[in-house]
Amino acid sequence: MDGHTDKEMARHTEEEAANPLDEVGEEGPDSPPLRTPAPAPPARIAPVLVPRWVQMALLPVAIAGAYLFLHAAGHILLLFIIAGLIALLLNPFVALLQKARFPRGAAVAVVMVSVLALLTGIGFLLANPISDQVSSFQRDVPGYVDDANTELANLQDWLDRKGINLQVKQEGETALQTIGERITGGAGDVVSFTRDAVQILVEASLAVILILVLSVYMLIYGERIGAVARGLVPPGDGTPDDDFPTRIQAALFGYVRGQVLFSLIMGTSAGLMLFLLGSLGIFPEGKTYAVAFGAWYGFAELIPYVGPAVGGLPPVIIAALSDNPIDAVWLIIAFTVLQQLEGHVVAPNVFGQALRINPILVIFALLMGGQLAGFVGAFIALPIAAILRETIVYLRRHTHFERWDLPTAKPPPQATESRCPECGVPVAADAQECPACGTELGDRDAAASAAAAAPG
Structure with a gap:
């Protein structure tokens, strides 16, 4: 049986070798089915080498193309940047879940539903108090206008008694009447203003919806985006302190902490200032509503550039319409001093500590952001500056540039050793005798002649 089996196997082997079609899957009448062999791997092709001169020529073209693209897609890029900042802020909560x-x-x-619910709840909580305050303010506007008209009449009488030919009553009454109509809603051009406001509101709503949609997608693909970011930079040591996306996220949270602290400091300072002025008899309403005005001023500090003006506007208007409008002048002076302290002392130091950026660079980032993208650019300038700072620190830690020193034309170093003319043993160039045979080596010329005459 064994011999017969061996003969059968040998016969099948010969048939397989004689019929090459069986190797590709075709079966003979008496041969068992054969397995199709795996295809051979493709030959490795060497990559195309781009010469250095081509790289140098393409570099300025690529920079110019990137600049033109970013200039043309500025508004779209701005939406993506804002969405990315929101996604970075919310990503830790997603990771926690x-x-x-x-x-x-x-x-x-x-996370997104919770954020929207939180914002909606805050809106409902603030809606009733704000609505009550606005309604009360609108009811008091006619009284403020009457008081201001009385003061203007007194001022006009004083000017007339002094013989000063200056008319302030009629112009002042017209201006006050216009302000009162605008505030109470009786102006004739309210419809036009409302139409423009509705258009701006619709455009802003569409932008907000698009930003939220982009933020959702960025959060969903956050892990892939983080992997891509890690692949674009040199690898870290694997710890959170040396992970590039984690450091970027921490820098953004540092900005949020700095902004909250900044708003608290400025809101408290404005409230204390108004309370002090009210206690001194300047703008008595400031003492009564110091907390409300301070809270509003702190909230307005979230708005770059115009935040201080928006925060100080309500008390200035109330003082201007009161029975002592000179208080408005004192308030303008006080808020101007506070704004100068804010811009040159508080903001650079608070954000400089929170973002670990030099105060000069903080001011530069705010100015540059406003110049490039206006109000929105100033609003996102500091978080972007924090991200750039962390990127530079990370790259400096993990990259090292090759030096650009050019080779110098130095002569080759002279040999530091020679051979003994007698025995051929290597000896130092400054040796006086051979350490092997003791031949005197003081006269180098004679030694060289002896070496030339020596047998090989």
């Missing part, structure tokens, strides 16, 4: 066994998509949905 993922640790609690939530799928990433469900975690993103929970």
